[in-house]
Amino acid sequence: MDCNEYCELLPACADDELGAAESLRLEQHLAQCAACTAELGRLRALRAAVREGTTYHRASPALRARIAAALPAAAVPAAAVPAAAPASRPRWLEWFAWRPAANAGLAALTVASMAFGLTSFMLQDSPQDAMAREVVTSHVRALIADHAIDVVSTDRHTVKPWFNGRLEYAPPVHDMAAEGFPLVGGRLDYLNGQRVAVLVYRRNQHPIDVFVLRGAGSRKAAPDFDSTLTRQGYQITHWQAGGMDYWAVTDASAADLQRFSQAWRMASGGTP
Template identity: 35%
Template sequence: MEDDDLSALLRQHASRHAAGDGLRTRVRTQFTLQAAAQAPHARLRWRERLARIHPALAGVGGLALGVALTLSALLIVPRLHPDGTLPDQLVAAHVRALQVGPLYEVASSDRHTVKPWFQGRLDYAPTVLDAPLREQGYLLLGGRVQAVHGRPTAALAYQLRLHKIDLYQWPATPGAAPETLQRRGFNLAGWSDGAMQYWAVSDVDATELAHFASAWRAASAR
C-alpha cells in the first residue's frame, strides 16, 4: 500500500476527534522508537513518509491509530535486513542516547536496582553485571529500553574513564561467534553466550572494547 493510499483510507473511514495530549505523546514516542532503530539513510525516508501521513494520523481514534502505526511500520521494517543494518542501527542509537538522551532510564551502579527495573518492560530478563566489571574499571551507570529492529531491547550503560559504553542484549540462538566492527569512528564488539546476543558500542579503541567484551564473558560465566 502506498502512502497516499493509506492517507486516503484513513480520511474516508477513520473516526475523528481532537487528539489529546496523551495520544499525541504516544504517537511521538512510537515514531521516536522507530527512528532510533533505523540506519541513517532509512530515517530520511521515514521522515518524508511521516510528513505525508501526519495530517491523517492527527485525528484518528484509538483503533485507527493502531492500524495506522502498524501499516506505517511495515513500510520500513521489512527493508531493514538484520545482517546489513544492525551495526548502523546500534551506532545510531548510541549516538542519539549521548546527544539527546536518555543514556539510561534507571540510574544506578547496583545490578539489584537495574535488573528488576526491566521487569514488565521486556519479555526477557537481561544479564546485568556490576562488581566484576567495576574491578576492571567499567562502572555501571544504569539501563534503558532501546528499540532495535523494531522490538524493545535492553541497553546497559557503562563508563570507562570519560568514555561511555552501551551494551545491547537480546535472546538469541547459540552459535554466533565473537566479532568486531567499526562504523563512523565507533567500535562494536558482538558475541553470544548461547542464550543471549550481546553488542557493545563505544568510541573507546578496539582493543579496550575487546577487553570489555572479554571481561563481560568471563564474569558472566562465573
C-alpha cells in the same frame, strides 16, 4: 496519523522533498517514535551510499560498433539483390532489422542496466553490517536526545529488577567495576524490531552501551566477532551467551572494547 502513514513521508524526507507543514508534523512524530527515526536514518544512509558509490559507464564507440556488427544487418537494397535470388526472409525477422544507431542504443542500455543491478546488489547491507548500523544509530540517538540512561545506579541488583515488567525477558547484569568498567545504569531501546535492554557502562569518560537481545529474536545476528568493527568512528563487537545476543558499542578504543567483552564472558562463567 499513525506510524504507517508517517512511514509514507520518510522517503520524501530522506530526499529533502517534504513541504514545511509535512516536515513539522513528521519532526513532532520522530521526537516520540524510535522506530520511524531509525528507519529515516537507514533511508538517508542508503541515499548517501548510492550517491557516493554508484558509477555510470558509457559504452565506447568501439564497443558499440562491435555490438552493432554482431547484430542482424539491415535489409539490403533491392538493386543489390540478384533477380534470380528473390528474398525469402520471414516477415517476423524484420522486427530485428533495426538501424545500427538503435542497436547501439539498445546495447548501451543493456550494459547500463546490468551495471546498475550489480552495483545495487553490492551496496546491499550484510546482516552483520545492518545490525551494526542499527546499534550505532541507537547509541548516537540516545546521546543526542540526552536519554542515555533510564535507571541510574551502579548496583546491578537495582538495575536488573528495573527491567521486570518492561521486557519479556530478564537481561543479565554484571558488576565489572573491578575490571575498570563500572556500571552506571540502563535503559530501554528499540532495535531489530523489538524492545531491548541496554546496559550502560563506562571506561574512564567513555560510555559503553550493551544491547541485550533474546537469541531467537535477533535473526540478523552474526557469529561472534574475533575483533571489533569500526562504524562512523565507533567500535562495535558482538557475542552470544546463554540464549542472548550482545552488541556493545563505544567511542573508546578497540582494545578497551575487546577487554570489556572478555571481562563480560568471564563474569558469565564462560571463556574470554
